[in-house]
Amino acid sequence: MTEPGSTRFRLGIAYDGTHFRGWAPQPGLRTVQGVLDDALATLLRKHGPVASLVVAGRTDAGVHATGQVAHVDLSDGQVAALARSRVRRSEQGPGALLAGRLTGILGSATDVVVRHGEMAAEGFDARFSALWRRYRYRIADGAAERDPLQRHRTLWHPRTLDDDAMGAAARGMLGLRDFAAYCRPRPESTTIRTLQDFSWSRDADGVLVAEVRADAFCHSMVRSLVGACVAVGEGRLPVERPGQLLATAGRANEFAVLPAKGLTLLEVGYPPAAELAARAEQTRARRAALDSGAPGAEDDEDD
Amino acid sequence: MTEPGSTRFRLGIAYDGTHFRGWAPQPGLRTVQGVLDDALATLLRKHGPVASLVVAGRTDAGVHATGQVAHVDLSDGQVAALARSRVRRSEQGPGALLAGRLTGILGSATDVVVRHGEMAAEGFDARFSALWRRYRYRIADGAAERDPLQRHRTLWHPRTLDDDAMGAAARGMLGLRDFAAYCRPRPESTTIRTLQDFSWSRDADGVLVAEVRADAFCHSMVRSLVGACVAVGEGRLPVERPGQLLATAGRANEFAVLPAKGLTLLEVGYPPAAELAARAEQTRARRAALDSGAPGAEDDEDD
Numbered sequence: 001m002t003e004p005g006s007t008r009f010r011l012g013i014a015y016d017g018t019h020f021r022g023w024a025p026q027p028g029l030r031t032v033q034g035v036l037d038d039a040l041a042t043l044l045r046k047h048g049p050v051a052s053l054v055v056a057g058r059t060d061a062g063v064h065a066t067g068q069v070a071h072v073d074l075s076d077g078q079v080a081a082l083a084r085s086r087v088r089r090s091e092q093g094p095g096a097l098l099a100g101r102l103t104g105i106l107g108s109a110t111d112v113v114v115r116h117g118e119m120a121a122e123g124f125d126a127r128f129s130a131l132w133r134r135y136r137y138r139i140a141d142g143a144a145e146r147d148p149l150q151r152h153r154t155l156w157h158p159r160t161l162d163d164d165a166m167g168a169a170a171r172g173m174l175g176l177r178d179f180a181a182y183c184r185p186r187p188e189s190t191t192i193r194t195l196q197d198f199s200w201s202r203d204a205d206g207v208l209v210a211e212v213r214a215d216a217f218c219h220s221m222v223r224s225l226v227g228a229c230v231a232v233g234e235g236r237l238p239v240e241r242p243g244q245l246l247a248t249a250g251r252a253n254e255f256a257v258l259p260a261k262g263l264t265l266l267e268v269g270y271p272p273a274a275e276l277a278a279r280a281e282q283t284r285a286r287r288a289a290l291d292s293g294a295p296g297a298e299d300d301e302d303d
Numbered sequence: 304m305t306e307p308g309s310t311r312f313r314l315g316i317a318y319d320g321t322h323f324r325g326w327a328p329q330p331g332l333r334t335v336q337g338v339l340d341d342a343l344a345t346l347l348r349k350h351g352p353v354a355s356l357v358v359a360g361r362t363d364a365g366v367h368a369t370g371q372v373a374h375v376d377l378s379d380g381q382v383a384a385l386a387r388s389r390v391r392r393s394e395q396g397p398g399a400l401l402a403g404r405l406t407g408i409l410g411s412a413t414d415v416v417v418r419h420g421e422m423a424a425e426g427f428d429a430r431f432s433a434l435w436r437r438y439r440y441r442i443a444d445g446a447a448e449r450d451p452l453q454r455h456r457t458l459w460h461p462r463t464l465d466d467d468a469m470g471a472a473a474r475g476m477l478g479l480r481d482f483a484a485y486c487r488p489r490p491e492s493t494t495i496r497t498l499q500d501f502s503w504s505r506d507a508d509g510v511l512v513a514e515v516r517a518d519a520f521c522h523s524m525v526r527s528l529v530g531a532c533v534a535v536g537e538g539r540l541p542v543e544r545p546g547q548l549l550a551t552a553g554r555a556n557e558f559a560v561l562p563a564k565g566l567t568l569l570e571v572g573y574p575p576a577a578e579l580a581a582r583a584e585q586t587r588a589r590r591a592a593l594d595s596g597a598p599g600a601e602d603d604e605d606d
Contacts, residue, residue: 014451110459149456153452264452
């Protein structure tokens with residue numbers, strides 16, 4: 001919940017993860033949130049302590065995003081300072097102004113951009129209001145054109161993969177399931193998720209593109225799901241095997257967790273404004289019940 | 304013409320120009336041809352002296368390509384050595400084998416890829432048989448989404464540009480014209496070209512994309528044409544002005560030559576096989592007549 005005397009802003013963020021050690025701040029390492037928190041402090045610390053960003057999907061080292069969503073709470077004094085800084089572009093509201101000023105401060109760090117900013121709707125929480133996250137994974141296999149300009153966001157695979165078999169394997173994992181076989185184990189933390197969409201197609205260059213959507217993902221889950229499909233596409237695993245693994249406890253070792261570079265967070269879905277607060281409340285309550293409030297429980301929103 | 308006792312191969316090449324000092328070899332500098340000539344020598348020098356690549360469009364420092372075309376002549380001994388190296392992939396012809404082996408030698412240099420290889424049709428010359436070159440220039444202006452993953456091949460422009468005006472300005476330059484106002488001057492060298500296509504559109508992210516096609520380009524010509532349109536899109540030049548400049552001698556200074564990073568060579572067009580040799584002969588004869596064989600005349604195929 002937003003504190004009295006403060007305003008919550010919703011930000012849309014894009015980054016090339018290549019030169020970041022992931023989203024979450026780590027001492028001495030360059031991370032996306034670290035860079036953004038520093039920019040916020042540069043912009044607003046004269047006007048009081050600056051809150052940290054809260055994010056929808058805390059991406060791992062090397063993972064990219066075009067549709068990341070975060071929120072930050074600014075004090076009334078900070079909002080007023082922001083409004084006063086509005087000189088010529090008088091048509092801009094405080095949210096657009098915040099995004100523009102942050103992007104200006106980031107300046108030469110062109111691998112992260114604050115694309116949008118707006119005052120958040122009542123009850124909005126970037127993490128807990130989210131209904132789903134959508135990721136993409138790109139593989140240029142032996143049947144695809146390799147484009148050096150897209151190499152930072154594409155895994156190059158030497159052999160040709162059977163995309164029909166991969167699509168069938170993906171369909172076999174859909175639904176509300178226990179994804180323990182595809183998650184890095186964490187004590188006291190649930191691995192039950194709803195996989196809403198998982199499909200494979202080839203783009204104009206023949207690049208294999210997976211679209212994966214779930215209510216939430218546990219750590220390295222997308223890259224494990226995709227890795228299991230690649231094992232099928234190579235003929236090393238039967239088409240049914242990735243789905244069968246959902247019935248097993250513990251992490252599977254029949255496939256590789258694929259490299260981060262092929263993975264991009266595309267979009268985060270939220271309910272209509274009237275349902276934002278209820279959704280956040282519901283997510284928090286379910287987490288508390290499932291996770292018993294154990295430390296580290298909040299890490300299960302990562303990929 | 305191909306020497307007796309040798310075979311000409313046609314190669315399709317893609318590169319991210321960011322970390323290259325252009326196509327043409329330069330002592331001590333990393334260039335695309337330099338890297339490829341080195342790989343050819345590694346592969347074949349045991350079997351006799353290795354020829355240099357001949358290219359369709361000698362791109363400038365920082366310019367990218369997805370559809371570059373080059374040829375290289377290999378001796379019979381080199382072709383035989385290549386064929387002997389074919390171990391398991393017995394279905395591959397010598398051209399595909401050459402492309403695969405070169406890409407293998409390039410290995411970690413993933414910013415250049417030899418996408419295709421084939422034995423060239425009779426009379427084929429990558430440079431002189433070409434009918435046209437097609438380039439793309441990408442600008443993310445104030446109305447576009449900035450994607451950090453595409454920043455290496457996209458110019459970020461702070462203001463919003465008038466794309467309708469830019470399209471009208473581009474149409475005013477089409478046809479067989481003297482592009483002296485848009486070329487770096489070279490003594491004894493012609494600046495007459497046929498601009499076959501020059502159009503502006505916005506992609507799904509709102510990024511302004513110029514497609515430019517001509518029989519050939521002189522040095523920095525695409526980036527000058529695009530720069531003139533940007534001056535129109537900013538309201539600094541009247542829509543008619545870029546076309547009017549075609550009637551002037553000497554280089555214009557009313558617009559900027561845009562940075563190389565936004566520019567990609569997409570495609571090189573060739574006539575049907577039966578016309579390849581005649582086209583090459585015709586291009587050579589026209590050049591000789593126009594340029595009087597002056598040194599440096601061959602530089603007028605660059606951008």
